[in-house]
Amino acid sequence: MTLPVHVVDDLAGVTVGATVAVTGDEAHHAVAVRRLAVGERVVLTDGSGRSVTGPVSSTAKRAFDLVVEELDDAPRPEPRVTVVQALPKGDRGELAVEVLTEVGVDVVVPWAASRSVAVWRGERAAKSHAKWSSTAREAAKQARRVWHPEVTALSSTSDVVARIEAADVALVLHEDAMSALSAVELPERGEVLVVVGPEGGVAPEELEAFAAAGAVTVRLGREVLRTSTAGVVAVGALLSRTRRWST
Structure with missing residues (x-):
């Protein structure tokens, strides 16, 4: 033990x-x-x-x-994994952060998607961010991690576009995508970024902006997952194909 x-x-x-x-x-x-x-x-x-x-x-x-x-x-794990998580309703945001931390995500980016039901403004934004950060810290301890994930400040869609442009591989999860996640070629080093939409899905204008920035839209399978669990399933599938899970 x-x-x-x-x-x-x-x-x-x-x-x-x-x-x-x-x-x-x-x-x-x-x-x-x-x-x-x-x-x-x-x-x-x-x-x-x-x-x-x-x-x-x-x-x-x-x-x-x-x-x-x-x-x-310990050296920083490679490739680095960033998850852009659209704000879910209720306490599903903390659930998403918890499981993403446990699986090994390096950066969690809260995203104010156009279809997000939850809204972070003013004092609520500060409290919600603090709760996500605290959740990540406790989950990292539970997972015995020595590199803890960063929970960034709330990002707009334009912020996410900039992150996609800077990533080595950027993926957007979408149930109607033609490409399978399993077919994506992954780098040995650098950053792999995964965008997880809100309960209502990623809006068409957001998909267009992300594609123009270089993101590839992919599907997990036939099942439609909740926003709070789609990210951890995708990251687990990706990491199983990297040296992070083979050494």
Whole structure:
């Protein structure tokens, strides 16, 4: 069984033999909820590729110390995967972020599609973005990830067009597409971008703009998936054909 993972802000400069202090909500959850005990081995990560492993040397109500026995700097996974996720209604946005993080997505881009029922404005936008970011952080811990995904600010369709132009491969999921996802040729490095539309689908003018920017419209299969689950199915199918899942 893999060791529990806890997140700290920064592990820069940490060396083998050093003691790392973990405080605040992260430590409180470990000690009060998980009943972390002295001597138990855990992993700490900063979410930027670095992790340390070692035994817990002391605990308090909202703090614990870990003695570093192992240190690892993992390279960023390639190819990178970005998912442009149209805003779903209700709590399906957090579900999408959770499963996308667990499967290994590197960047999640909230997208205000023309047919999105949900709207992020003002205070709601800040709260919704914070909720997506928190969901990604917790899901990354659950998945034992040392590279945590970035949840960007809300994007417009023109922002998505710019991202498509910059990607090495850009795909738009659509039930009426003639090309199958399984036929797409993937790069060994660079960025693969997947656009997931809202409940009402990607609007024709959005499809045209994305195609003009270089995106390819693809289908998953005969089944029509929800917006909150289509992305994770597509990314899983893509990653199974890359070295990320073969090594």
